[in-house]
Amino acid sequence: MTALDRAVRRWGRLLVGLPPYAWLVVFFLVPFLIVIKISLSQAIMGIPPYTPLLEWGEDAVLTIRIALGSFGTLFGDELYAFAYLNSLRLAAIATFCCLLLGYPAAYAIARSSHSVRNLLLLLVALPFWTSFLIRVYAWIGILKTEGLLNGLLLWLGVIDTPLQILETDLAVLIGMVYSYLPFMVLPLFATLEKMDMSLLEAAADLGCRPFQAFISVTLPLSMPGIVAGSLLVFIPAVGEFVIPDLLGGPDTLMIGKILWAEFFDNRDWPVASAVAVAMLVLLVVPVMIFQRLQGQATEGTR
Amino acid sequence: MAQTVAQRPTFSPWTDPDAVPLIRFEAVSKRFGDFVAVDQVDLSIHAGEFFSLLGASGCGKTTLLRMLAGFETPTSGRIFIDGTDVSAIPPYERPVNMMFQSYALFPHMTVEQNVAFGLKQDGVPKPRIREKVRDVLDLVQMSRFGGRKPHQLSGGQRQRVALARCLAKEPKVLLLDEPLAALDRQLRERTQLELVGIQERVGITFVMVTHDQGEAMTMSSRIAVMNSGCLEQVGTPVEIYEYPGTRFVADFIGAANMFEGVVASDNHDLLVVTCPELERDLSISHSGSVPVGAPVTVMVRPEKMVVQRESPSETMNGVKGVVADIAYLGDVSIYHIALPSGRRVEVLRTNLRHTGEQELTWEDEVHLAWHPANAMVLTR
Numbered sequence: 001m002t003a004l005d006r007a008v009r010r011w012g013r014l015l016v017g018l019p020p021y022a023w024l025v026v027f028f029l030v031p032f033l034i035v036i037k038i039s040l041s042q043a044i045m046g047i048p049p050y051t052p053l054l055e056w057g058e059d060a061v062l063t064i065r066i067a068l069g070s071f072g073t074l075f076g077d078e079l080y081a082f083a084y085l086n087s088l089r090l091a092a093i094a095t096f097c098c099l100l101l102g103y104p105a106a107y108a109i110a111r112s113s114h115s116v117r118n119l120l121l122l123l124v125a126l127p128f129w130t131s132f133l134i135r136v137y138a139w140i141g142i143l144k145t146e147g148l149l150n151g152l153l154l155w156l157g158v159i160d161t162p163l164q165i166l167e168t169d170l171a172v173l174i175g176m177v178y179s180y181l182p183f184m185v186l187p188l189f190a191t192l193e194k195m196d197m198s199l200l201e202a203a204a205d206l207g208c209r210p211f212q213a214f215i216s217v218t219l220p221l222s223m224p225g226i227v228a229g230s231l232l233v234f235i236p237a238v239g240e241f242v243i244p245d246l247l248g249g250p251d252t253l254m255i256g257k258i259l260w261a262e263f264f265d266n267r268d269w270p271v272a273s274a275v276a277v278a279m280l281v282l283l284v285v286p287v288m289i290f291q292r293l294q295g296q297a298t299e300g301t302r
Numbered sequence: 303m304a305q306t307v308a309q310r311p312t313f314s315p316w317t318d319p320d321a322v323p324l325i326r327f328e329a330v331s332k333r334f335g336d337f338v339a340v341d342q343v344d345l346s347i348h349a350g351e352f353f354s355l356l357g358a359s360g361c362g363k364t365t366l367l368r369m370l371a372g373f374e375t376p377t378s379g380r381i382f383i384d385g386t387d388v389s390a391i392p393p394y395e396r397p398v399n400m401m402f403q404s405y406a407l408f409p410h411m412t413v414e415q416n417v418a419f420g421l422k423q424d425g426v427p428k429p430r431i432r433e434k435v436r437d438v439l440d441l442v443q444m445s446r447f448g449g450r451k452p453h454q455l456s457g458g459q460r461q462r463v464a465l466a467r468c469l470a471k472e473p474k475v476l477l478l479d480e481p482l483a484a485l486d487r488q489l490r491e492r493t494q495l496e497l498v499g500i501q502e503r504v505g506i507t508f509v510m511v512t513h514d515q516g517e518a519m520t521m522s523s524r525i526a527v528m529n530s531g532c533l534e535q536v537g538t539p540v541e542i543y544e545y546p547g548t549r550f551v552a553d554f555i556g557a558a559n560m561f562e563g564v565v566a567s568d569n570h571d572l573l574v575v576t577c578p579e580l581e582r583d584l585s586i587s588h589s590g591s592v593p594v595g596a597p598v599t600v601m602v603r604p605e606k607m608v609v610q611r612e613s614p615s616e617t618m619n620g621v622k623g624v625v626a627d628i629a630y631l632g633d634v635s636i637y638h639i640a641l642p643s644g645r646r647v648e649v650l651r652t653n654l655r656h657t658g659e660q661e662l663t664w665e666d667e668v669h670l671a672w673h674p675a676n677a678m679v680l681t682r
Contacts, residue, residue, distance in 0.1 A: 196404065198402050199406050202400075202402055202406035203419075205371060205398075205400045206420030207394050207423035223410075
């Protein structure tokens with residue numbers, strides 16, 4: 001192979017990998033930098049509704065004006081801290097419920113025969129064929145006071161008066177668990193499916209009862225799947241806006257809703273941007289550290 | 303030297319009619335749907351044996367082993383270990399441990415944790431576990447690697463850890479499923495003798511599945527040759543090789559020249575067989591009782607024949623032929639001799655001379671000769 005060939009090959013490889021990164025730079029990194037910029041400005045009446053960060057003053061003096069007032073607001077008003085913690089709480093519960101429901105499902109799919117397996121996987125992915133928004137709207141019909149669920153419970157005689165489920169945190173949880181369950185099942189299936197079954201036989205051979213074998217072999221070996229699935233559910237659930245907006249009530253405080261309110265109701269772009277930046281920092285940084293530790297802990301489990 | 307050999311106690315409990323076997327298969331069959339994997343197997347294995355199940359892939363040897371471990375239940379028949387019918391006992395309660403072909407080491411545990419795993423399940427106190435783990439890792443010479451994860455070990459090291467993990471539990475029977483198949487040839491040959499040494503030291507009964515006849519011959523006290531779910535023959539390596547009971551065993555173990563023929567006469571210790579492929583009748587000792595006129599196969603091992611230019615003496619069996627091919631293997635050469643009937647016969651000759659030039663070469667007219675005691679008559 002000549003040097004030219006090698007160069008072509010190296011650049012070719014780079015070129016193929018480039019488009020998605022270029023896409024992310026243009027449509028994620030640049031807008032995010034703009035959001036950071038806005039978060040460091042002050043709200044004014046006008047278009048755009050915030051002060052510029054850089055300004056050419058008289059005598060060609062470049063003025064950089066950084067206002068930390070928006071972040072001050074976040075720390076000053078406990079509404080934000082409360083909304084943030086509530087988002088974390090709801091997302092954590094939703095993630096845990098997804099794990100509880102998704103693990104047995106993924107396990108069953110991974111152990112099913114090859115002919116049934118593809119059908120089961122298709123069923124898990126089936127909801128994606130309908131719009132997310134429409135599916136969340138459908139839950140309103142199920143959960144509302146005179147909805148399907150209450151109708152069924154009344155008919156069965158389990159309850160006498162309809163339950164108030166819609167416009168509560170419970171409705172938001174149901175909606176989130178429903179929407180994000182496939183994101184838990186699929187990565188779990190992927191790890192469980194490639195697990196060497198002879199490991200379970202070895203555990204049994206060494207005197208391990210089936211449940212104990214699950215705890216000491218299957219569960220630790222499926223940790224990468226548990227982590228991947230949990231992150232795929234937890235991260236979008238924290239910032240979720242549509243589900244709390246449609247299914248939650250006025251008391252459902254979630255950071256996504258706050259962000260929306262600051263942006264569109266208060267027209268306070270700097271504070272809205274500060275909320276977005278704070279959410280990213282508070283969410284992504286711990287997650288990255290966690291994943292790094294996890295990566296070290298599960299090293300060598302393939 | 304000769305005295306030490308003579309004083310060594312011979313280990314052969316299977317010849318003692320009063321000895322109670324440790325493992326007993328009683329008419330055990332296993333069917334998977336229509337496929338009969340194991341067919342009416344009766345087998346006894348004695349304590350302290352290194353027993354091998356030998357056969358081609360799909361012969362049912364692994365199924366037999368897995369039934370012993372408890373991973374498969376017999377469709378019919380019963381299995382006894384130490385006098386207890388284990389047919390209904392789950393694997394985690396059986397006094398046996400299995401070394402898997404893939405080793406099945408737990409990838410998320412260190413070597414020490416892997417070895418300690420079985421002991422922890424039994425609720426052995428911690429200091430005792432530590433002691434035991436150290437002992438078995440010493441035994442397999444893996445003490446230096448206790449803190450490593452399996453993926454940081456070579457294939458040979460993993461094999462040792464897998465063995466240590468089984469030995470730690472001190473089972474009554476240790477099952478080995480193709481234990482050396484994943485090792486390269488040199489390591490495999492070294493490990494064979496090492497494994498036998500360990501077995502003799504710990505005194506645990508080993509039952510090994512292998513498709514490698516050399517491995518089975520080197521390591522075993524006895525071998526069971528299996529063919530399509532049935533036991534063809536059970537015996538010591540010498541019995542299996544020198545006195546094969548069936549044509550299948552003769553062909554499967556080592557190389558064999560077989561001549562079809564009919565018994566012409568039976569005078570006391572010499573059986574005379576007429577073979578249409580050969581110009582003259584063959585005489586064989588060790589005949590047993592075969593009726594005159596019965597169709598039989600005469601089997602002669604390649605190393606039991608002599609290839610020479612002179613015609614052999616009257617007491618020897620002899621046939622004429624031409625050297626058609628020579629396979630030079632270094633220590634020995636295999637001569638393919640073409641008989642006048644077109645039939646080819648393999649003969650093994652040790653290369654005694656240092657030079658590459660041997661006294662026989664292609665197209666030489668030669669005589670094959672063997673003593674009547676060096677052939678076998680097979681009726682099955």
